[in-house]
Amino acid sequence: MRKLGRRRPRRLKLFPPGGATPRLSPRCPDDRVRWQKPPSYRTRPPRRSGWSSDRGASAVELAILAPGLIFISMLIVQFALWLDATHAALAAAQEGDRAARAAEFNQSGWQQTATQVAMNYYHGLDTSVLSNVAVSQIKYDPAANTVSLTVSGKLSGIFPLTISETVSGPVECFRTSQSKGANCG
Numbered sequence: 001m002r003k004l005g006r007r008r009p010r011r012l013k014l015f016p017p018g019g020a021t022p023r024l025s026p027r028c029p030d031d032r033v034r035w036q037k038p039p040s041y042r043t044r045p046p047r048r049s050g051w052s053s054d055r056g057a058s059a060v061e062l063a064i065l066a067p068g069l070i071f072i073s074m075l076i077v078q079f080a081l082w083l084d085a086t087h088a089a090l091a092a093a094q095e096g097d098r099a100a101r102a103a104e105f106n107q108s109g110w111q112q113t114a115t116q117v118a119m120n121y122y123h124g125l126d127t128s129v130l131s132n133v134a135v136s137q138i139k140y141d142p143a144a145n146t147v148s149l150t151v152s153g154k155l156s157g158i159f160p161l162t163i164s165e166t167v168s169g170p171v172e173c174f175r176t177s178q179s180k181g182a183n184c185g
Contacts, residue, residue, distance in 0.1 A: 085153070088122060090151075092121045092151045093166065095118055101170065101171050118151055129156060137149070137166070147168065150166040151165050152165075
């Protein structure tokens with residue numbers, strides 16, 4: 001029976017580095033060994049329950065935000081594809097228009113030449129962002145003395161879009177002293 005006035009000091013169990021526990025009795029007062037709990041018996045902080053519990057909040061936040069983040073990433077990729085396709089179509093249209101402006105009065109088949117130059121230039125860019133690329137329109141405006149050329153195609157990306165770029169410029173005309181500066185047209 002224990003005396004009420006005197007309280008025994010708590011003895012902690014020591015674990016030696018080898019992992020073996022000592023064979024000493026925890027009740028023996030002559031033992032100077034203190035007993036302590038192994039690290040696996042450490043207590044956790046008390047768990048909260050009810051409305052203030054945050055367990056699983058990160059998983060729910062990720063489940064809600066992940067589709068939005070994926071959609072924004074897809075929009076960024078789509079914008080990059082659109083920008084690349086627009087630049088490729090514009091470059092091909094500029095090159096075709098350059099050929100059309102130079103060849104308009106020198107050759108009879110200047111439209112085929114401009115179409116061929118524009119298509120060769122697009123295929124020389126070695127890009128595949130546009131499918132069904134075609135020179136859709138070549139016009140000569142005699143009143144303004146300009147040539148315009150349109151290159152169009154379908155964007156092969158996440159959202160299929162039609163890309164169309166039109167370039168126009170003045171017809172190149174060399175006035176010689178023999179023509180006495182007369183208009184080329």
